[in-house]
Amino acid sequence: MELSAAFPGLEDLVDLSGEAKIDMRPTLLRVLTDLYLQRPGHTADDERYYTELALRLIEAADMPTRAALAARLATYAAAPRPLMLRLARDKIEVAAPVLRQSAALTKADMETIAAELGGLHAELIAARAPEQTWPAQAQGSSQDNGAQQASELCELFYAAGALERRWILLNLDYAAIFPGEPALVLRRADIWHLETAALQHQTESVVRELGRALGLSREQIIRILTDDGGEPIVVAARAADLPADVLQRMLLFLNTGAGHSVDRVYELSDLFTQLSFASARRMLTIWRACDVRAHTRAPREAVPWRAAAESARRALSEVSRRSRPAKSRASRTLKA
Secondary structure, three states, rough: OOOOOOOOHHHHHHHHHHHHOOOEEEEEEHHHHHOOOOOOOOOOHHHHHHHHHHHHHHHHHHHHHHHHHHHHOOOOOOOHHHHHHHHOOOHHHHHHHHHHHHHOOOHHHHHHHHHHHHHHHHHHHOOOOOOOOHHHHOOOOHHHHHHHHHHHHHHHHHHHHHHHHHHHHHHHOOOOOOOOOOOOOOOOHHHHHHHHHOOOOOOOHHHHHHHHHHHOOHHHHHHHHHHHHHHHHHHHHHHHHOOOOHHHHHHHHHHHOOOHHHHHHOOOOHHHHHHHHHHHHHHHHHHHHHHHHHHHOOOOOOOHHHHHHHHHHHHHEEEEEEHHHHHHHHHHHHHH
């Protein structure tokens, strides 16, 4: 498979990693995916290049690596369809999150996979909620309309007062919107780092960590954190499954609008206990759709793969060069 000439360093890196004693390809796949997921949208060239390279690297990845990749891409709105098709046909441990959640595959794709593989693959596809639509099946204006509706819902929420926002959030349980899963599950150490950053007023760190966890853009996270009402932080904390005390400290130390009033913090904490995971994650779906729409209209900055690839390529070249004399001496010794 021929790769794009836009990032020649990565192709060299793949070849070198295959020659090294330690197979670097699974690690390279994880690093490339980390870079790819940093942005909610990509240029056609970036998407094609990542897809072609990932499909090469995935063949060298073990099942836990493939399963982790599938779980991360399943909730990513801009996941490449060819890669998702490959993961959906993998072992059920890998395919499950794709079959349950991915919006990258059409209904026809799913029906084909069910017919080909049957068994647990077919069961998961059949169990997919009826109200969960197949966004990749929509074409042209229908996709634009969906993104526009999400944008309108988002703006309606932000324009509402405290009582209206509470009503909107508590009634999202009955909305025909599929709840989006966080991009990654925060471990105890991740939550501790997030809380520490909030206590130290390290806003950029909080923006980065929360955006990574929820799969939202920097702009969206900043809007969530700086909203005077505080309800968006409640939704984000619930969607990320943060403890209530961490939410309270985020409100007190990061939000100048809600954090100045202890009574307001208690009101928001009460909303947090009433808000279901499903409602919070339906709002997460709306926010993600807004991100996709915004990045469809705005010029996209290319993923900084070239510099990262060149640095890694040089490092692997140096390792390879240093190992050659040792191999040559060993060969001469054996001949002697």
